Amino acid sequence: MIDSFLAHVLDGGTTEVEEAVREAAAAEISPRFRQLADHEIIEKNGPYDLVTVADRAAEEHLTKTLTALLPGSVVVGEEAVHADPAVYGALRGDAPVWIVDPVDGTRQFVHGDPGFCTLVALAHRGELLASWTFAPALGELAVAVRGRGATLNGAPIRSGSPAPGAELTVATSHPDYTTPDQKRALLGLATEGVRPRPCGSAGLEYLAIARGALDAVAFSWEYAWDHAAGLLLVAEAGGAQTTVAGEPFRITGGNALPFTAARDAATAARVRDLLAGAPDRP
CATH class of the missing domain: 3.40.190.80 (D-Maltodextrin-Binding Protein; domain 2)
Structure with missing residues (x-):
C-alpha cells in the first residue's frame, strides 16, 4: 500500500491530497477567518508566536484524512510537535511523513490579512516527494511533485531569473x-x-x-x-x-x-x- 501510493503521487496523482487540504480549510479555517474571538487566540512563546482554534482543528482534520489516504504514514505537524517535541523525530524514521503547517502565517490570519496558507508536504526517509500550498483566502493552490514540476491552480509555473543588474x-x-x-x-x-x-x-x-x-x-x-x-x-x-x-x-x-x-x-x-x-x- 505504501509503495503503490508513493508511486501514485510521484506519477502525478495528487487529487486526493488536494481535496483533503481544501476540505480541511473549508471546514476549519475559512469559517473562522475574521471571525475569531479573543479567547480563540493563544500566545505560545510570545506575541509573534500565535496559535488559534483554527490551527489546531485543521491539523487534527488533516491528520485523520492524510493518514487514512496512506495507511502506515505519520504526521509531523506544528501543533503536535508543540505538544510533544518527540513527534519531530518521525522525520528521521522509515515511515512516510506528512509534514503539516495548518495555518502558515497565523499572525496574518489573526489580523484578518488574507496572506496565510495551509502547507502539506509528503516525505520519505528525509526526501521530499510532493507538496501542496493552499491559500484559501486568495484562491490559490500550488502543487509540486518531485521530478514533475510545479503548478499554480493547475498551470505550470517557473521561477525564471532576475533581470541582469536588477535590485x-x-x-x-x-x-x-x-x-x-x-x-x-x-x-x-x-x-x-x-x-x-x-x-x-x-x-x-x-x-x-x-x-x-x-x-x-x-x-x-x-x-x-x-x-x-x-x-x-x-x-x-x-x-x-x-x-x-x-x-x-x-x-x-x-x-x-x-x-x-x-x-x-x-x-x-x-x-x-x-x-x-x-x-x-x-
Missing part, C-alpha cells in the same frame, strides 16, 4: 527569531543592489519565488513544516537553495543557518555569500 528583493527572518550570529549574517544583505524586507507567511514567500515574483528568502529557523512544501515548490519551478555552509537544506534538521532559497542557482549563491560575509560580486 534583488529578499524576504528575511523577523529579528525576534534570530540569534546574535544570525542577525550579523542577515546584515550582510544590507548592500547595494539588494533590498531585504521582513517576511510574511513563509509558504507564500516560497510561492512568490516559484512564480518569479520574489527573488529570494533568507531564513534563520529550520522547522520542517514552514519550509518543506516551499522548498520542493521552488526546486520544481527551477529555483535553488543552499545553507550558509554551502550545503543543501535538510528537512531532518541540523542545518547551518541562515539558509536561502532563490529563483536560480546564481541568486542563491550570491545571497549565501552575503550571509557568509563574502564580498558582494553581482
